Amino acid sequence: MTEEPAYSPPAALLEALHSSRRPLLIAHLSPDGDAIGSLLAAGMMCWHLGKDPVLACQDRIPINLQFLPAQESIVDVVEDDDVDLVLALDCSDRSRLGGVYLPRRHGRLPLIVIDHHPTNDYFGQVNWVEPAACATAELVYDLGVALGVNLDADIATSLLTAIVTDTRGFTTFNTTPRSLRLAATLTEAGAPLGRILETAFNNRSYGVVRLWGRALESVELEDGVISVVNSKRMRTDLNGLIRAEGLVSFLLSANEARIAAVFTELPEGQVEVSLRARPGYDVATLALALGGGGHTLAAGFTMVGKLTEVRAQVVARLRQAALTTGT
Numbered sequence: 001m002t003e004e005p006a007y008s009p010p011a012a013l014l015e016a017l018h019s020s021r022r023p024l025l026i027a028h029l030s031p032d033g034d035a036i037g038s039l040l041a042a043g044m045m046c047w048h049l050g051k052d053p054v055l056a057c058q059d060r061i062p063i064n065l066q067f068l069p070a071q072e073s074i075v076d077v078v079e080d081d082d083v084d085l086v087l088a089l090d091c092s093d094r095s096r097l098g099g100v101y102l103p104r105r106h107g108r109l110p111l112i113v114i115d116h117h118p119t120n121d122y123f124g125q126v127n128w129v130e131p132a133a134c135a136t137a138e139l140v141y142d143l144g145v146a147l148g149v150n151l152d153a154d155i156a157t158s159l160l161t162a163i164v165t166d167t168r169g170f171t172t173f174n175t176t177p178r179s180l181r182l183a184a185t186l187t188e189a190g191a192p193l194g195r196i197l198e199t200a201f202n203n204r205s206y207g208v209v210r211l212w213g214r215a216l217e218s219v220e221l222e223d224g225v226i227s228v229v230n231s232k233r234m235r236t237d238l239n240g241l242i243r244a245e246g247l248v249s250f251l252l253s254a255n256e257a258r259i260a261a262v263f264t265e266l267p268e269g270q271v272e273v274s275l276r277a278r279p280g281y282d283v284a285t286l287a288l289a290l291g292g293g294g295h296t297l298a299a300g301f302t303m304v305g306k307l308t309e310v311r312a313q314v315v316a317r318l319r320q321a322a323l324t325t326g327t
């Protein structure tokens with residue numbers, strides 16, 4: 001590895017990991033590139049160290065990440081009674097672990113958290129949280145250095161995919177010189193940057209494109225808050241498709257928008273709210289207040305209620321945020 005570590009894992013983390021034989025590694029539910037990339041890289045590091053980890057994530061791996069090495073080893077049900085440590089990756093609170101974390105069985109095991117969300121609530125016994133890191137994978141890289149693991153092409157591919165997706169192709173404001181140096185190091189180690197960018201961003205199903213079209217019919221802009229709904233009715237002929245992936249970032253590209261929101265009606269009477277903000281505005285505070293979390297400029301939460309009512313209620317609060325927190 002050529003890029004110097006920027007962060008040091010806590011001694012207690014290294015100790016716990018060294019003495020574990022079968023750690024349970026968990027990426028958050030509704031996983032993104034950072035969750036899956038960090039999970040796979042950490043899992044491969046464990047293999048290099050002769051450990052026998054369980055890699056787990058409650059939800060399906062998004063189609064644009066299904067090229068990643070070793071992703072077939074991720075399980076969505078943990079039946080193993082043998083695990084001796086839990087390592088949470090990119091999870092800001094306990095609920096993000098989803099159903100692969102079984103409190104009755106895993107609650108007595110040491111719980112280690114590696115994350116970069118500023119809203120992290122330190123739910124582990126050991127919490128390595130670095131909000132300045134552009135991705136959890138940046139910390140996983142530093143963990144690899146601390147563990148003395150050789151950076152092979154598969155680990156590099158997983159880490160670079162995580163960094164590329166969490167920085168949306170090095171376009172977010174938390175992209176740092178180090179993000180770029182890490183990308184160079186990982187590319188040198190064999191990660192295919194062009195293919196990762198292409199697969200991560202130019203890769204959505206025709207169904208998602210049609211769903212964008214229907215959701216965009218509902219677009220509204222009020223006081224700098226742009227929003228759409230994605231209702232169950234819009235998806236009846238779309239084969240179980242739920243999320244209009246990428247749409248919230250697209251909405252924010254409207255010049256008049258300062259905050260963007262997508263309201264997705266979930267099957268069980270819940271509404272998932274995805275939020276994005278331009279620099280100088282903040283959507284994390286509201287998301288956290290409503291039981292979710294995330295970053296200042298990208299956050300989300302889920303609440304019970306009717307789609308139209310949730311939209312009206314949340315947009316009213318976002319309009320306050322768009323009027324009062326501008327710089």
Ligand SMILES: [Mn+2]
Pocket residue numbers: 034035090116135136166
């Ligand atoms: Mn992340």
